Amino acid sequence: MEARLFDLKKLARFDAAPQRIPVYTSDKTLGAMWCLEPGQEVFLHRHPNADDIWICLEGDEGTYFAGGGQEIRIREGMAVLARPGETHGMKNTGTKRFVFIGIAAPLPVETEKL
Numbered sequence: 001m002e003a004r005l006f007d008l009k010k011l012a013r014f015d016a017a018p019q020r021i022p023v024y025t026s027d028k029t030l031g032a033m034w035c036l037e038p039g040q041e042v043f044l045h046r047h048p049n050a051d052d053i054w055i056c057l058e059g060d061e062g063t064y065f066a067g068g069g070q071e072i073r074i075r076e077g078m079a080v081l082a083r084p085g086e087t088h089g090m091k092n093t094g095t096k097r098f099v100f101i102g103i104a105a106p107l108p109v110e111t112e113k114l
Contacts, residue, residue, distance in 0.1 A: 008033065008057065012099055018042060029105040036062075036098045041091035044114040052082045052104045054090075059098030065089040087114060 003024065011021050011033055018040045023031040034042055036059075044065055056062070056078045064072040064080055067087030074080060074090065082088040092098040 008099075008101070014097060023101065025107070028107060029103055030107060030109060031101055031103045034098075034100050034102060036090075036092040038092050038095055038097070042089050044087060044089035046085055046087045046112050046114065047082070047104060048085050048110050048112060050084055050104045050106060050109040052088065052102055052109075053079055054082075054088075054100045054102050055079045056098070056100045058096070059092060059094055059100075060096045061092075061094030062098050063091050063093045065091070 006023055008023075011023065012035050013019050013021065014035050014037055019035040021033040021035065023033055036042070046067075054064075056074055056076050059076050062074045064074045065088060066072055072080065075094075080088075
């Protein structure tokens with residue numbers, strides 16, 4: 001039987017580069033955890049065929065890059081949605097570690113780095 005319960009605190013890990021940790025994959029969605037030290041960032045990208053929702057679990061301040069030069073401040077307790085084809089990325093602009101879960105669907109998810 002596949003896991004249905006995930007201890008996110010135990011999955012989190014940090015390094016000199018941003019960490020993307022797979023959490024799960026089902027037949028319709030995938031979930032991954034991103035762990036960023038202050039100053040680290042998730043590259044600007046888009047998914048032409050999938051939604052990507054980021055749920056912020058930990059962090060005092062991040063800057064979400066929504067494309068077209070738009071920047072949105074995000075923090076723990078917030079969620080942000082990128083619809084298919086929408087550019088997104090982020091930088092941990094705070095003083096604490098930043099952790100979020102990304103859930104994307106439908107599979108397979110195509111990723112275009114920008």
